[in-house]
Amino acid sequence: MQSKKIAIIGAGNAACITALAYYEFGQLRSKDVSEIEIYYDPSIPIEQVGQGTTPAVTKLIAGILNNTYCPYKDNYTNGNVVKSTLKSGISYENWGKETGKSFHPFLMANSSNHYVPHLLSKAVLESGLFKVIEKRIDDPEKEIDADIIFDCRGGRDRDKSLYTELINPLNSVILANKEEPDPSLLYTRCVATPNGWTFVIPNIDSVSYGYLYNNTITPKQRAEKNFIELFDVVPKTHINFENYMAKNMFVGERTVLNGNKLTFLEPLEASSSAFYYTVAGVAWNTIWHETRKDCNQFVQREMQRIQNFVLWHYAKGSKYNTSFWRYAGKMAKDVLSSDPELMDIVVKSRQYDRNHQRSIQMFQRRETYSQWEIGSIGHWDSII
Numbered sequence: 001m002q003s004k005k006i007a008i009i010g011a012g013n014a015a016c017i018t019a020l021a022y023y024e025f026g027q028l029r030s031k032d033v034s035e036i037e038i039y040y041d042p043s044i045p046i047e048q049v050g051q052g053t054t055p056a057v058t059k060l061i062a063g064i065l066n067n068t069y070c071p072y073k074d075n076y077t078n079g080n081v082v083k084s085t086l087k088s089g090i091s092y093e094n095w096g097k098e099t100g101k102s103f104h105p106f107l108m109a110n111s112s113n114h115y116v117p118h119l120l121s122k123a124v125l126e127s128g129l130f131k132v133i134e135k136r137i138d139d140p141e142k143e144i145d146a147d148i149i150f151d152c153r154g155g156r157d158r159d160k161s162l163y164t165e166l167i168n169p170l171n172s173v174i175l176a177n178k179e180e181p182d183p184s185l186l187y188t189r190c191v192a193t194p195n196g197w198t199f200v201i202p203n204i205d206s207v208s209y210g211y212l213y214n215n216t217i218t219p220k221q222r223a224e225k226n227f228i229e230l231f232d233v234v235p236k237t238h239i240n241f242e243n244y245m246a247k248n249m250f251v252g253e254r255t256v257l258n259g260n261k262l263t264f265l266e267p268l269e270a271s272s273s274a275f276y277y278t279v280a281g282v283a284w285n286t287i288w289h290e291t292r293k294d295c296n297q298f299v300q301r302e303m304q305r306i307q308n309f310v311l312w313h314y315a316k317g318s319k320y321n322t323s324f325w326r327y328a329g330k331m332a333k334d335v336l337s338s339d340p341e342l343m344d345i346v347v348k349s350r351q352y353d354r355n356h357q358r359s360i361q362m363f364q365r366r367e368t369y370s371q372w373e374i375g376s377i378g379h380w381d382s383i384i
């Protein structure tokens with residue numbers, strides 16, 4: 001088989017993960033990719049959010065940007081050019097009915113990080129691993145000569161008739177930053193509030209906050225007031241969002257959608273960048289043996305699993321008995337009752353114990369539900 005030329009449009013999280021993934025599959029592990037081009041329009045900024053990752057994505061970023069083939073001098077680990085901070089797990093606070101605070105750890109050998117998205121973008125563009133072209137692209141297949149084109153142009157100006165809505169109780173976020181670092185914060189905090197939940201993420205020189213809520217239940221002014229009361233922050237940016245998924249990840253003859261161009265779901269569990277890695281991998285399979293139809297079906301179901309896993313958290317409730325939590329709880333329970341796969345793995349996970357023979361077998365079979373291992377599901381189920 002002739003080696004392939006890959007083109008990626010965009011320089012945000014999705015484009016960066018896709019570029020690193022193709023460098024990994026097609027240039028580091030095999031010689032199946034001859035060239036990877038990145039086209040992006042520098043006058044269109046990338047999203048400012050998207051800092052939290054999962055272990056697989058951390059390994060990808062560190063593995064490629066720090067490998068010996070990367071000529072970028074001040075590389076990822078030595079210079080920490082993406083201003084990475086440790087994510088040793090996720091602290092769920094005020095969720096569930098019984099516990100006030102529950103920690104979902106990543107094992108030390110499998111831990112993760114937070115980073116600054118525009119610094120990842122800069123590091124990828126300057127890595128020397130990719131041919132970078134500053135150009136606005138309006139019609140990818142007419143303007144780009146490549147075997148596969150990844151369209152990672154973000155979620156603006158979508159033709160909504162080509163997308164379905166994902167089920168989720170949130171549609172708004174207020175962002176804030178505290179300029180003091182918090183060296184004791186070595187994980188992501190997900191704090192349930194009366195109107196949704198708030199992420200607290202450590203940066204090298206500051207702390208990021210995002211107050212997530214539903215503006216049809218909580219007016220913006222009330223959300224802002226509650227954000228200030230609970231976290232003592234100065235609100236900076238308001239963003240409204242929709243939760244959606246493209247009906248087909250493939251467009252035209254050669255184009256694959258990824259990132260916000262493909263899908264968006266609120267950030268509980270920070271699963272987006274790992275999903276972009278999955279989409280890149282699935283699209284790679286179409287080159288070799290899978291059909292586009294099978295790949296699209298797999299990706300659709302995978303996104304539905306992520307949607308449902310996030311909803312499972314809302315089904316557990318919080319210490320607040322408010323309009324938001326009643327709405328979110330009912331929405332979650334209605335959806336989960338039609339997902340036997342998730343319910344089965346939750347039940348199985350209750351027998352999970354690393355010291356038990358049956359559990360070792362379960363672990364060795366690597367039973368998972370999308371990005372989550374059975375052990376994590378069991379741990380989560382027991383702590384809230």
Ligand SMILES: Cc1cc2nc3c(=O)[nH]c(=O)nc-3n(C[C@H](O)[C@H](O)[C@H](O)COP(=O)(O)OP(=O)(O)OC[C@H]3O[C@@H](n4cnc5c(N)ncnc54)[C@H](O)[C@@H]3O)c2cc1C
Nearest residue numbers: 010011012013014041047050052137154259260267272273
């Ligand atoms: C509050 C909040 C918190 C979040 N937290 C997380 C998190 O912790 N972890 C996580 O993984 N995700 C998180 N996300 C999701 C996050 O938004 C996405 O991971 C990320 O922003 C994906 O962006 P993108 O790369 O698809 O698009 P963008 O960042 O919008 O990038 C689009 C790129 O396309 C280029 N472009 C656009 N149009 C053209 C054109 N015509 N020609 C050429 N180039 C073009 C632009 O220049 C830009 O480089 C969060 C989202 C929200 C709202």
